[in-house]
Amino acid sequence: xxxxxxxxxxxxxxxxxxxxxxxxxxxxxxxxxxxxxxxxxxxxxxxxxxxxxxxxxxxxxxxxxxxxxxxxxxxxxxxxxxxxxxxxxxxxxxxxxxxxxxxxxxxxxxxxxxxxxxxxxxxxxxxxxxxxxxxxxxxxxxxxxxxxxxxxxxxxxxxxxxxxxxxxxxxxxxxxxxxxxxxxxxxxxxxxxxxxxxxxxxxxxxxxxxxxxxxxxxxxxxxxxxxxxxxxxxxxxxxxxxxxxxxxxxxxxxxxxxxxxxxxxxxxxxxxxxxxxxx
Numbered sequence: 139x140x141x142x143x144x145x146x147x148x149x150x151x152x153x154x155x156x157x158x159x160x161x162x163x164x165x166x167x168x169x170x171x172x173x174x175x176x177x178x179x180x181x182x183x184x185x186x187x188x189x190x191x192x193x194x195x196x197x198x199x200x201x202x203x204x205x206x207x208x209x210x211x212x213x214x215x216x217x218x219x220x221x222x223x224x225x226x227x228x229x230x231x232x233x234x235x236x237x238x239x240x241x242x243x244x245x246x247x248x249x250x251x252x253x254x255x256x257x258x259x260x261x262x263x264x265x266x267x268x269x270x271x272x273x274x275x276x277x278x279x280x281x282x283x284x285x286x287x288x289x290x291x292x293x294x295x296x297x298x299x300x301x302x303x304x305x306x307x308x309x310x311x312x313x314x315x316x317x318x319x320x321x322x323x324x325x326x327x328x329x330x331x332x333x334x335x336x337x338x339x340x341x342x343x344x345x346x347x348x349x350x351x352x353x354x355x356x357x358x359x360x361x362x363x364x365x366x367x368x369x370x371x372x373x374x375x376x377x378x379x380x381x382x383x384x385x386x387x388x389x390x391x392x393x394x395x396x397x398x399x400x401x402x403x404x405x406x407x408x409x410x411x412x413x414x415x416x417x
Contacts, residue, residue: 164210164331166363168360171359172203210370213250215247251273281295288359296321326346
């Protein structure tokens with residue numbers, strides 16, 4: 139298995155270098171729409187299945203978002219498209235209120251594939267942060283499957299990784315440390331030979347047009363190549379206090395602990411809480 143992983147890494151490194159050569163001068167914008175499957179684990183003594191289903195349906199509708207990926211051969215920006223409905227997703231039923239914060243619309247993710255680094259604007263506990271670190275390598279596996287997405291022929295790639303994460307217990311009484319396996323499915327097109335993709339995903343021999351991970355789907359609906367009227371300009375984020383990936387994860391854990399303490403400390407407000415996901 140280790141030999142196979144090394145071969146796959148070398149394989150995609152070869153394609154990455156080859157594609158960067160093929161894509162010299164190619165710039166563009168890819169516009170994506172996201173949809174999410176919402177599954178809530180709630181205390182059945184406080185909410186019945188109908189109320190839980192109602193909240194899930196409300197959140198699913200409100201969590202639809204539009205994004206744009208701007209790219210050159212070696213750099214990219216990922217950003218949510220500004221819209222009137224771009225605020226937090228909220229839902230309520232039976233006295234329970236949930237708010238899911240999917241991130242601010244003006245936050246930018248910058249990736250530099252030549253240097254294998256990224257810079258990401260984030261907000262945590264009321265503070266602007268600037269995450270700067272190396273890109274985490276992705277060991278993609280090609281499946282041989284293909285399908286048509288818009289005008290492009292796309293090929294399927296997958297990968298899975300195990301991560302350490304923390305989450306609230308069902309009763310929101312304590313934090314649980316768990317091992318999660320993240321399954322990712324990507325559909326990319328070699329017809330656009332740039333190794334870019336949504337969010338932190340990259341490294342395939344073609345632009346990623348569709349991505350599925352953790353109940354969330356991102357699908358490309360429109361592509362502009364070498365736009366002459368509005369040339370692509372890549373923005374390097376500079377706003378916020380600089381931290382690395384591990385420091386940011388530690389801050390996320392602390393934020394979750396504080397949220398749990400607030401939940402436990404206010405019995406009268408015990409049916410309302412906030413969840414933050416995404417960029």
